[in-house]
Amino acid sequence: MTDMKTIAELDRASVLHPFTQLKDFATGRMGDPTIVTGGQGVRIQDATGRSYIDGFAGLYCVNIGYGRTEVAEAIARQAYKLAYYHSYAAHTTEELAILSGRLVKMAPGKPSKVFYGLSGSDANETQAKLVWYYNNLRGQPKKKKIISRERGYHGCSVVSGSMTGMSFYHDHMDLPFPGILHTGSPHHYWGAEAGETEEAFSKRRAAELEQLILREGPETVGGFIGEPVLGTGGITPPPAGYWQEIQAVLRRYDVLLIADEVICGFGRTGADFGCTLYGIEPDLVTVAKGLTSGYMPLSGVIVGEKVYGVMEDAADRIGAFSHGYTYSGHPIAAAAANAVLDIVEKERLSERARVVGAHFQKQLKERFAQMEIVGEVRGVGLLGAIEFVADRHSKRRFDPQQKVGARISKAARDRGLIARAMPHGDILGFAPPLVVSEAEIDEMVDLAYQATKQVMDELARQPA
Ligand code: PMP
Numbered sequence: 001m002t003d004m005k006t007i008a009e010l011d012r013a014s015v016l017h018p019f020t021q022l023k024d025f026a027t028g029r030m031g032d033p034t035i036v037t038g039g040q041g042v043r044i045q046d047a048t049g050r051s052y053i054d055g056f057a058g059l060y061c062v063n064i065g066y067g068r069t070e071v072a073e074a075i076a077r078q079a080y081k082l083a084y085y086h087s088y089a090a091h092t093t094e095e096l097a098i099l100s101g102r103l104v105k106m107a108p109g110k111p112s113k114v115f116y117g118l119s120g121s122d123a124n125e126t127q128a129k130l131v132w133y134y135n136n137l138r139g140q141p142k143k144k145k146i147i148s149r150e151r152g153y154h155g156c157s158v159v160s161g162s163m164t165g166m167s168f169y170h171d172h173m174d175l176p177f178p179g180i181l182h183t184g185s186p187h188h189y190w191g192a193e194a195g196e197t198e199e200a201f202s203k204r205r206a207a208e209l210e211q212l213i214l215r216e217g218p219e220t221v222g223g224f225i226g227e228p229v230l231g232t233g234g235i236t237p238p239p240a241g242y243w244q245e246i247q248a249v250l251r252r253y254d255v256l257l258i259a260d261e262v263i264c265g266f267g268r269t270g271a272d273f274g275c276t277l278y279g280i281e282p283d284l285v286t287v288a289k290g291l292t293s294g295y296m297p298l299s300g301v302i303v304g305e306k307v308y309g310v311m312e313d314a315a316d317r318i319g320a321f322s323h324g325y326t327y328s329g330h331p332i333a334a335a336a337a338n339a340v341l342d343i344v345e346k347e348r349l350s351e352r353a354r355v356v357g358a359h360f361q362k363q364l365k366e367r368f369a370q371m372e373i374v375g376e377v378r379g380v381g382l383l384g385a386i387e388f389v390a391d392r393h394s395k396r397r398f399d400p401q402q403k404v405g406a407r408i409s410k411a412a413r414d415r416g417l418i419a420r421a422m423p424h425g426d427i428l429g430f431a432p433p434l435v436v437s438e439a440e441i442d443e444m445v446d447l448a449y450q451a452t453k454q455v456m457d458e459l460a461r462q463p464a
Contacts (some may be wrong), residue, residue: 004047008032019423039066042433042440044418053432055412055419055444060231060263060383060431061289064343071295074339078332087116087329089320095334102341103300108259108275109282112308115301116329120262120288121155123299124225127258127284128159128180129323131223134256134307137314144179145216146223147209147255151185151233151424154225154260154286163225166233166424181216183209186230188239189376189387190395198239206245210252218253223284225258228274234422235385235429237378243278256283256307262299263383266290266344267434270354270381277380283307293340298333349434357381359438360430363445373404373456382434386452388426398426404455411451419448428452 035047154163162176259282264274288299375389405426
């Protein structure tokens, strides 16, 4: 076996790592790469033999936990039987048909068909094409603009990266792509006016959305995309009444609603889907991550009856649906998804996320809410975030140079906990595997608390 020092050198010399400061990595300023060698349950190990609680389930995806042999066996069985065949022009496999039937049965809205990709990004790229296709086919060729939210995250390909509402995902990459617009984020803590209730704030956000649609011309706005719980932009559950208000506006102007369930789907919020929890009735749904728990790359675009009906009705006139990938509906990925969904159902992971999630939210609040540098503790199910501020009364932020969020995340990691420094502001994010136990939650929250305390003490010694 190649020794780990050689692996680290090979990596530094040849891997272009996503979301990495290239100079820091190339010069060794950020240390050696962490070589992840194994995982079991909620823990991963690295090549130095250290073990960590993975409080972020990889990237919010390993919902069933690491090392599930049932899934490995399902993958191997399919690989031995038939590693690949495409799904173009009426070809299918057993696993693909079974998975699709399950998804159509369980998905929110009025699902009709499932289209498959390999990532959340490419699935949202497909969603944009479906909004355009649908409106072309029903004779509304101007109705093409898509609205997303500031701080929403929908991927980083051309259109999905444009939907992502954070400018650092656009800078130097010539995004956003024309026709993708942004409306205000649903984050009450930062967006509300003094004394404004959640309900009033939700109404104001919906009124702003309506103004944007009217300003652009409703005949030019085709779709709206949102995560039921805003994820990478800060792990922010919607304020009270938000989705009801937003959906009323979308219906008024005949705008398709795309629910991006990439994080929320399959139990993360304590319900099967974020849509179920918040009463969202989407026209189109994006799923990925939890669909295979990261055991294979797979995403799904779940097309509702309204959109699919127009597509099928037009087919005799326009010909084939000309969109798809070599690996759309890959049989090994479909087999992995079926094995993962078997576990999700058998172990009732949505229910578990609701119960263990309530314990998690309580612990987070109890340990952190009164800390001097904590502005807000928020979350739902097994998604949680702590937002750090320099002054909790005025909500003054820390100087970004102090890198408070990143330092707390690093201090947690030094203690054996992976909790993510979210990319916007000083936020520590949590999304542990849904199989996490209450004891593991307590351990996780305690490690995060010690890490926060350490950085808070450092800040008190060297104020900004
Ligand atoms: N949508 C949401 C809500 C996401 O959280 C993500 C990834 N974090 C994506 C889309 C993009 O998925 P991927 O990284 O698989 O392209």
